[in-house]
Each structure stands twice: as structure tokens, then as C-alpha cells.
Amino acid sequence: MSHEGTIVPHYTAAHWGIREVEGTELRHWSEDPFPSRIGLDQLHPHLQRLRVKRPAVRASWLRETSRGPNARDPQEPFVEVGWDFALDLIAGELERVRGRHGNQAIFGGSYGWSSAGRFHHAQSQLHRFLNVIGGYVRHVDTYSLGAASVMMPHVVMPMSKLMVQQSTWPVIAKHTRLFVSFGGVPLKSTQVSPGGVGKHRASEGMRSLHASGAKLVNIGPVGDTLECEGVEWIPIRPNTDVAVMLALAYVINEEGLHNVAFLRDYCVGFERFRASFTGEDGGAPCTPEWAESVSGMPAARIVTLARELVATRSLINMAWSLQRGSHGEQACHALIALASVVGQIGLPGGGFGFGYGSMNVIGSDGGSLRGPTLPQGRNLVSEFIPVARLSDMLLRPGETFTYNGETLQYPDIRLVYWAGGNPFHHHQDLNRLQKAWQRPEAIIVNEQYWTATARRADVVLPATLPLERDDLGYSAREGHLVAMRKVAAPLGAAKHDYEIFQELAERLGARNQFTEGLSASDWLRRLYGECREANPEAELPEFDDFWGQGMVMLDDDVEPQTLLEAYRRDPIAHSLETPSGRIELYSETVANFRLDDCPGYPSWIPPHEWLGSSSITPEVTFHLLSDQPARRLHSQLDASEYSLGGKIDGREPVDISSVDAQRLGVNTGDVVELWNDRGRCLAATRVTDSIRSGVLRLSTGAWLDLDSDGRDRHGNPNVLTLDVGTSSLAQGCAAHTCLVNLRGPIKNPPEVRAFDLPVLR
Structure with missing residues (x-):
């Protein structure tokens, strides 16, 4: 050959x-x-x-x-x-x-x-x-799915199956009338799939959904992660999504709108879960007012959104980023629990989605093989x-x-x-x-x-x-x-x-x-x-x-796919791989682990670091989000012309709200220093109206470039991020739980040296 x-x-x-x-x-x-x-x-x-x-x-x-x-x-x-x-x-x-x-x-x-x-x-x-x-x-x-990979099998199914069984975009565009996404649908992340993208389908999927007349709601600290006209953006504090989900469940239950038949026939543990969010178990009830105090989402909008979820065919999506934070397991469990209370799981265009916008393969209707390994x-x-x-x-x-x-x-x-x-x-x-x-x-x-x-x-x-x-x-x-x-001969x-x-x-x-x-x-x-x-x-x-x-x-004319459609049709013949064979709103398995930081039911647990802490200084303290970059895959090809084209004078940009920028006297292109007890880095500011006040966004992947004092010159957020497990259940990555301080503008910042070669003898 x-x-x-x-x-x-x-x-x-x-x-x-x-x-x-x-x-x-x-x-x-x-x-x-x-x-x-x-x-x-x-x-x-x-x-x-x-x-x-x-x-x-x-x-x-x-x-x-x-x-x-x-x-x-x-x-x-x-x-x-x-x-x-x-x-x-x-x-x-x-x-x-x-x-x-x-x-x-x-x-x-x-x-x-x-x-x-x-x-x-x-x-x-x-x-x-x-x-x-x-x-x-x-x-x-x-790192992407540490909390979900451990929690999801206890609640609904292994992640390996969930990723390829989710409802396909044509089904969503045809049937979904209300699309609510915690964390948005960041299409920049859909540029990739492990093993390679065939056709980039997520952009067309979102366009078709928007063209169908569906209502789109983006809940999260960043507003440009759902890239369609007419999107309602509800800015909330980072790491507080679970509080909003629990309050939505609270309203649906209080108003008698929960799907009793679905909870009875397809789920286990609803009564235990309900006791937790209503306060029947002795805790504080998860009212809309409580959720507003935690998240910043108006209580009145929580009430109306809860009613909208049950009044029409609705799909609740969660970005992977939510479980990449302190107690990220709870976001996974709360997503499934809220969708179960609404009761549309298994119906075309309804239920939940996990990771639309995280990779191209999520929602893809491309053909599939048992591939070479x-x-x-x-x-x-x-x-x-x-x-x-x-x-x-x-x-x-x-x-x-x-x-x-x-x-x-x-x-x-x-x-x-x-x-x-x-x-x-x-x-x-x-x-x-x-x-x-x-x-x-x-x-x-x-x-x-x-x-x-x-x-x-x-x-x-x-x-x-x-x-x-x-x-x-x-x-x-x-x-x-x-x-x-092969395209080229091996170099050197x-x-x-x-x-x-x-x-x-x-x-x-x-x-x-x-x-x-x-x-x-x-x-x-x-x-x-x-x-x-x-x-x-x-x-x-x-x-x-x-x-x-x-x-x-492979043939593109594949059958439309609805997540858990067969399970809804016959929960006995198509039972799940959970211990009960059903969706577990209260997991006895997890509860029996007796972990202080991960109970058997969805719960909002204050993060290790967050903007609601009484110990922070709001004037200079920000919550740092470290999302996926738009012009490279992780850190691959960071030195390429395309990746460099997204930097500002060779430095990674950090997004800051126009309100905060004006208050601090910084403009787009100014170099600022982000710091906490773990490290320091320089980045170039990019002022935007698409991020909540008090929040910064610095994408990952800038090659590490430490100076002699241990300060990164290039804009690598992982000199700042928290290296603790999501909880003692999954021990996943908690990068999105990170507070930093900001100072600047920095005059005469040092030159970036990330792409210097080592001395070779």
C-alpha cells in the first residue's frame, strides 16, 4: 500500500x-x-x-x-x-x-x-x-464534564449515552416553543467535536429554532452566549443557577402546575425533593424572593417564567459550564429535577438539554457508526x-x-x-x-x-x-x-x-x-x-x-430523535440504568454516601467563592469566568495567525461591563492586572454591554508566560482559578468558581514572551 x-x-x-x-x-x-x-x-x-x-x-x-x-x-x-x-x-x-x-x-x-x-x-x-x-x-x-460524568448516571443515564441521544435540532425547531438556556448556547464551542466535525449544524439549528417563532430565554451572567435576535437575557450572579431552578420548581408546585402523572410514573424521590425546596424538611423554602436574593433574578420574572414553562412545549437547556464550578453536581441534578416537575421529558421539543452549544455533536442529526478504536x-x-x-x-x-x-x-x-x-x-x-x-x-x-x-x-x-x-x-x-x-513530510x-x-x-x-x-x-x-x-x-x-x-x-436522512422518547412510551421496557430504573429526583445511592457537600436531592450550596459573600470588596472584586476561546481549541494553535488576531497587542482580552469600566476608568485596549491569593495575570480589557456588572470573562488557552515574579504576562486565567474538587462526590474541575481583584490601567506593561523558544544546545 x-x-x-x-x-x-x-x-x-x-x-x-x-x-x-x-x-x-x-x-x-x-x-x-x-x-x-x-x-x-x-x-x-x-x-x-x-x-x-x-x-x-x-x-x-x-x-x-x-x-x-x-x-x-x-x-x-x-x-x-x-x-x-x-x-x-x-x-x-x-x-x-x-x-x-x-x-x-x-x-x-x-x-x-x-x-x-x-x-x-x-x-x-x-x-x-x-x-x-x-x-x-x-x-x-x-475537565469539561467531571461533575456530570459522576452525577448523571445516578440521576438519569451515563454521559456517554446522553451526549448522543439528545433531541436533534430539527425536532427542536419544529416542536419547541419556549427554549430556556442556563448559560446560553455558546456557538463558538460548537466549532469542535472529538474526532472531528462533519457539518457544523448548531448554528443552523439555532437559526431554525429562532425562525420558527420560539421564545428564547438566556439566563446567566453573559448575554452574548445565545446569538439570535430577540433573545431575552436575564443576567444573574455566576454559580447561582441552581437557586433559580429550585425557585421555578417551587412556583410550579405551589400553583399545582406540576405534572403529577409524570412524577409518579417516571420518577422516584419527588416527595423527598419537594420537602427540600418547600422547607417541609426544616430548611428555608426556595421561594422566588429567596432566589432573587441569591441570584439577582427578579422574583416576579421567576414566577412568570415558571408558568410559561408548563403552559407551552418547553425545553430547558444547561451549558456544561454550570457544572464546572463549586458543587457543580447540583446543577446537573437540578436541571433534571426541574424538567421532571414540568413533565415534558420524552415529548418532541420538550424536556431538558444538556450541553447544546458545548460541542457540535450535541443535537446533531448526522449518521453514526460504531467507529474505529x-x-x-x-x-x-x-x-x-x-x-x-x-x-x-x-x-x-x-x-x-x-x-x-x-x-x-x-x-x-x-x-x-x-x-x-x-x-x-x-x-x-x-x-x-x-x-x-x-x-x-x-x-x-x-x-x-x-x-x-x-x-x-x-x-x-x-x-x-x-x-x-x-x-x-x-x-x-x-x-x-x-x-x-498525509499532507506534509514530518518536520525535522x-x-x-x-x-x-x-x-x-x-x-x-x-x-x-x-x-x-x-x-x-x-x-x-x-x-x-x-x-x-x-x-x-x-x-x-x-x-x-x-x-x-x-x-x-453517511446518509443525512436520519430519523428525528427525541431524548427519552422510548422511555416515556414504555418506562418498563425501556427502563433507565439508574438503580431504580427511573429518573431519580432523590438518589438514595448518593444520599447513602453521606457527603456533607453533596446530598441526595438537588440543593443550592453557597460556592467556595461568590459575589454574594459578605467578605468581598465589591468595588474591586469580580467573579472571573474562564470559558472556551473562539479562535483555537483549548490552547492548541494559540500562536497561529487566526488566534493572534483575537488578541489585543498580543495579549488575551478580558471582557468587562461598560458600567464597571467607566467606574474604574479603563477603556478597551487598556492592560489591567487580575490577582488573588493564587496568582496574578495581565490582560487587555474589552468593554462590552454583554456581561453582568461584577463579572469578568477571560477565555482559556493563552500559553502560560510567567515572569520572574510568577505573574502571567499573556492572560492565562488558570493562574487564578480554584484547584478544588466540585465536591467530594465527583472531584471535578471547579474553574468557574473564582473571585479576582482588578487594578489598572497598567502603564508600560511587559512584553509577552509566551512564544519564545527555549535555549537549545
């Missing part, structure tokens, strides 16, 4: 869309109605300058005769070495740590977003390699952590933590192997992570660019871009399977992750187990063949025909 050669490809795929390719030029796929511009300049020299071109070892680490914790100063020089030297060094470190401490001292870090390809998927490749040499400590859940083998190490507890694991070895009702222990990690991710973007309280990062004896990274993580590694191995290798592009409910033909000495791990496996006596005797080309044929066999109804062509035509698009 010649696809590793110089064949001119027709298509490739990225998380943000399918691309047509001519030579090395990328263009939008002509059939995508709303294509994303992210990634079209991946091969631009400005980005290529930042590539890791040869294996490199931290100079001080190379000199060490014995291994131990070290500072890992990102300004320290690296020594470029040959591949054999680097691989021998890494294999020796793996052997040393396994021999002295066991495989439970190895952490396999990866976050899975480095490529849309299903074979050259860095997370899968890393985990497969570590499994064949005895296993590793893994992470569970995601690289088998990772069996992990012989049982220890794991919730992904957002990375710093805790490194700083607190041997200490206990709770997760989903279990009491577990943090392992003692001596070696970290990272591929396909950038924890110095994703994690919270990056100054704390930097201290934790000093504790392992060895940190190895496969990376394409000199990111903040690469500059804090001991050994950095140059990995290829997705455009520099052949692969299979696929994403559930996106309706495509793409032959991702870069290797595919598969090559890197097979050479390491050979040094550790596990090459045959890792490769199964297959080349990368053989694996593509095998994975495609398995996919073809698993989906006979799709009538996929033979591999060579598929590779020649470049893409298979």
Missing part, C-alpha cells in the same frame, strides 16, 4: 472540521454550511518555528547522577540529542522506576485532543504502550485519580480522597509520561501545579510544540502533526469517515507516537505485544476492517476504494 508515500490527498480531518486539501493548502470542506477557520494555517512558518524538531533533554537533568525532585525551570536550556540516546534514556528511566517502585509509580497523562485521527491518537497510543509494560496510574473523567489492552494497575486532582496527587502521595462513594488513596508518582495534552493549560491554579510538577523524578513528554508543559519536562520527544501522517477521521453522530492522507526529526512507543517497547522487551506485528499502515487497514464488519448496514466500501475516494458520508 502506497499511502505513506507522496500521493496528493483530497481530505483531512481535525476536531474543528473536514478540510479539502490541495498540495499543502487547506480549505473549508465545501459541504460544511458554517465552517470554522481554526487550523487552516497549521503549516504556516510562524507555527512551524515553535515545533519541537529533535529530541531534547533538560540540561541539569542530563547531568544528574541520581534522580529526585527538581525545579524544572522553564527558562533552563535543553540539550538536543539523537533518537537512540533519548529512547535508551527513557527506557532506562521506565525500568528504574518499575523496578524500585512498581508500575503504580508511573502516571500516564494525556487529554486526548491532539488529533482527530483514531489510530494516531496520542492518548490511546500512550496507554496501550504503558499497558503492555505492566500498566500505569490513569485518570478518569474530564485502537485497543489499549489491560491495565494491571488499579490506582486512578479524577483528572482534575492532578496537583493533589503529586503533592499529597498516600493521602486519602473520596470519589463516587469510595475512599481512595493518592499514589506516589515518580515518573510522568505525557502525550497529547497540555496540563499547563487545562489545570487550575497553575502556580500550585508548578510546585507539584517539581516532585516526580522524571517527566517525559511527546509534543509537537514548545508549550509550557514541554518546557517543564525532562525529556521532550518531537511528535508529528496529524497532517504529517495517515489516519482515519471519525466522530460519533457527525456522519463521516475520512481518509486522513519528528516521529509518530506509534513509532516512538514501538521503539520503546522493543527496548523493554514488549514490541510484539505492542505492535502485534503490524505496521501503521496495517493498523489502518485493520481498524477500518473492524469498523466495516461492525456496521454492515452502512455498506462501507473496501479499504482501497475508501482510501481512493477519500471519505465516506
Whole structure:
């Protein structure tokens, strides 16, 4: 097979869309109605300058005769070495740590977003390699959905199923008459789906819904997250959505408008839930007036909205951002409970939505396959952590933590192997992570660019871009399977992750187990063949025909889909996977965990930090929201011309209300400093009328750029965010619970140095 050669490809795929390719030029796929511009300049020299071109070892680490914790100063020089030297060094470190401490001292870090390809998927490749040499400590859940991934199975269904079973946009546009979204529908986040977007459908879905005459209500601190004309924006304090949901349920119950039959036949625990929000259990009743005092939403509007929800076909949506805060589990539970009280779950256009606007796949009516997946083998190490507890694991070895009702222990990690991710973007309280990062004896990274993580590694191995290798592009409910033909030759000495791990496996006596005797080309044929066999109804062509035509698009004429429609039709035959088989408004399982910060019923619990606290200084204290960026995926391609085009003089913009800007004397373009006890960063102000007074918005993804005093010069919000679990149930990411102080304008701010290369010897 010649696809590793110089064949001119027709298509490739990225998380943000399918691309047509001519030579090395990328263009939008002509059939995508709303294509994303992210990634079209991946091969631009400005980005290529930042590539890791040869294996490199931290100079001080190379000199060490014995291994131990070290500072890992990102300004320290690296020594470029040959591949054999680097691989021998890494294999020796793996052997040393396994021999002295066991495989439970190895952490396999990866976050899975480095490529849309299903074979050259860095997370899968890393985990497969570590499994064949005895296993590793893994992470569970995601930064995006940590609280929901644990809570939703107790209440309604696992997130993996909920994401692909939600009502499709055409159904919503046809039947929904009232669309209420807590957190809006931020279409910038729908530019991506894991494995790649086929057609960007969310924009058209929202336009069709608006054109149908449906009423749209956006409840949240930011007003531009529901991008349609005529949207009613109700600004509330961040982290107070649950209080509003409980008050809506209170009004519906008090006025006798709750759907008694639905609550009886499809739910368990309503009486216990009702006792909590009415005050029958001894607590304060969740009245509209109480909710107004917490959230700032007028009590009168809570009353009228409650009546509107039950008077017409209504869908209540919640953005993922709500559960990325203190007690985020409660937002998930309250969403399902409120929709159950309204009683339209399972009806076309009614019920609840979770994450419309969070990824393109939510609500997509594209076709679906049982897609190609690289088998990772069996992990012989049982220890794991919730992904957002990375710093805790490194700083607190041997200490206990709770997760989903279990009491577990943090392992003692001596070696970290990272591929396909950038924890110095994703994690919270990056100054704390930097201290934790000093504790392992060895940190190895496969990376394409000199990111903040690469500059804090001991050994950095140059990995290829997705455009520099052949692969299979696929994403559930996106309706495509793409032959991702190589567009360009690997830069410098870069290797595919598969090559890197097979050479390491050979040094550790596990090459045959890792490769199964297959080349990368053989694996593509095998994975495609398995996919073809698993989906006979799709009538996929033979591999060579598929590779020649470049893409298979599934039939777009799929059946309309309504979430939980079958369950509503027959709750016995289509019972849920919850302990009761029904929607659990009161979860005995969660209640029996006896957690002070996560009861068995939805409850508003004051966040660790919030604008309602009596200890803040309102004149200079703000609630910081750190949402997804519009011009990149997480921190990927931050140095691209498209991403740089969204900055102000090279610095990330922070949105501030016109009221606050006038009060503080700052204008668009002024540099200000945000600070709290965790860290400091500079950002350029962008004045807007689309954000609530007292709230700031600074998108994630600006490459970390700390000066000698530990202040970030570039605008990375995660030097400020809170590194605590959402609760002791899920231990998820609580980034959206964050208070900061603001001062400025800053005169003569320092130059941004985020994209400087390290010193290479």
C-alpha cells in the first residue's frame, strides 16, 4: 500500500472540521454550511518555528547522577540529542522506576485532543504502550464534564449515552416553543467535536429554532452566549443557577402546575425533593424572593417564567459550564429535577438539554457508526485519580480522597509520561501545579510544540502533526469517515507516537505485544476492517476504494430523535440504568454516601467563592469566568495567525461591563492586572454591554508566560482559578468558581514572551 508515500490527498480531518486539501493548502470542506477557520494555517512558518524538531533533554537533568525532585525551570536550556540516546534514556528511566517502585509509580497523562485521527491518537497510543509494560496510574473523567460524568448516571443515564441521544435540532425547531438556556448556547464551542466535525449544524439549528417563532430565554451572567435576535437575557450572579431552578420548581408546585402523572410514573424521590425546596424538611423554602436574593433574578420574572414553562412545549437547556464550578453536581441534578416537575421529558421539543452549544455533536442529526478504536489492552494497575486532582496527587502521595462513594488513596508518582495534552493549560491554579510538577523524578513528554508543559519536562520527544501522517477521521453522530492522507513530510526529526512507543517497547522487551506485528499502515487497514464488519448496514466500501475516494458520508436522512422518547412510551421496557430504573429526583445511592457537600436531592450550596459573600470588596472584586476561546481549541494553535488576531497587542482580552469600566476608568485596549491569593495575570480589557456588572470573562488557552515574579504576562486565567474538587462526590474541575481583584490601567506593561523558544544546545 502506497499511502505513506507522496500521493496528493483530497481530505483531512481535525476536531474543528473536514478540510479539502490541495498540495499543502487547506480549505473549508465545501459541504460544511458554517465552517470554522481554526487550523487552516497549521503549516504556516510562524507555527512551524515553535515545533519541537529533535529530541531534547533538560540540561541539569542530563547531568544528574541520581534522580529526585527538581525545579524544572522553564527558562533552563535543553540539550538536543539523537533518537537512540533519548529512547535508551527513557527506557532506562521506565525500568528504574518499575523496578524500585512498581508500575503504580508511573502516571500516564494525556487529554486526548491532539488529533482527530483514531489510530494516531496520542492518548490511546500512550496507554496501550504503558499497558503492555505492566500498566500505569490513569485518570478518569474530564475537565469539561467531571461533575456530570459522576452525577448523571445516578440521576438519569451515563454521559456517554446522553451526549448522543439528545433531541436533534430539527425536532427542536419544529416542536419547541419556549427554549430556556442556563448559560446560553455558546456557538463558538460548537466549532469542535472529538474526532472531528462533519457539518457544523448548531448554528443552523439555532437559526431554525429562532425562525420558527420560539421564545428564547438566556439566563446567566453573559448575554452574548445565545446569538439570535430577540433573545431575552436575564443576567444573574455566576454559580447561582441552581437557586433559580429550585425557585421555578417551587412556583410550579405551589400553583399545582406540576405534572403529577409524570412524577409518579417516571420518577422516584419527588416527595423527598419537594420537602427540600418547600422547607417541609426544616430548611428555608426556595421561594422566588429567596432566589432573587441569591441570584439577582427578579422574583416576579421567576414566577412568570415558571408558568410559561408548563403552559407551552418547553425545553430547558444547561451549558456544561454550570457544572464546572463549586458543587457543580447540583446543577446537573437540578436541571433534571426541574424538567421532571414540568413533565415534558420524552415529548418532541420538550424536556431538558444538556450541553447544546458545548460541542457540535450535541443535537446533531448526522449518521453514526460504531467507529474505529485502537485497543489499549489491560491495565494491571488499579490506582486512578479524577483528572482534575492532578496537583493533589503529586503533592499529597498516600493521602486519602473520596470519589463516587469510595475512599481512595493518592499514589506516589515518580515518573510522568505525557502525550497529547497540555496540563499547563487545562489545570487550575497553575502556580500550585508548578510546585507539584517539581516532585516526580522524571517527566517525559511527546509534543509537537514548545508549550509550557514541554518546557517543564525532562525529556521532550518531537511528535508529528496529524497532517504529517495517515489516519482515519471519525466522530460519533457527525456522519463521516475520512481518509486522513498525509499532507506534509514530518518536520525535522519528528516521529509518530506509534513509532516512538514501538521503539520503546522493543527496548523493554514488549514490541510484539505492542505492535502485534503490524505496521501503521496495517493498523489502518485493520481498524477500518473492524469498523466495516461492525456496521454492515452502512455498506462501507473496501479499504482501497475508501482510501481512493477519500471519505465516506453517511446518509443525512436520519430519523428525528427525541431524548427519552422510548422511555416515556414504555418506562418498563425501556427502563433507565439508574438503580431504580427511573429518573431519580432523590438518589438514595448518593444520599447513602453521606457527603456533607453533596446530598441526595438537588440543593443550592453557597460556592467556595461568590459575589454574594459578605467578605468581598465589591468595588474591586469580580467573579472571573474562564470559558472556551473562539479562535483555537483549548490552547492548541494559540500562536497561529487566526488566534493572534483575537488578541489585543498580543495579549488575551478580558471582557468587562461598560458600567464597571467607566467606574474604574479603563477603556478597551487598556492592560489591567487580575490577582488573588493564587496568582496574578495581565490582560487587555474589552468593554462590552454583554456581561453582568461584577463579572469578568477571560477565555482559556493563552500559553502560560510567567515572569520572574510568577505573574502571567499573556492572560492565562488558570493562574487564578480554584484547584478544588466540585465536591467530594465527583472531584471535578471547579474553574468557574473564582473571585479576582482588578487594578489598572497598567502603564508600560511587559512584553509577552509566551512564544519564545527555549535555549537549545
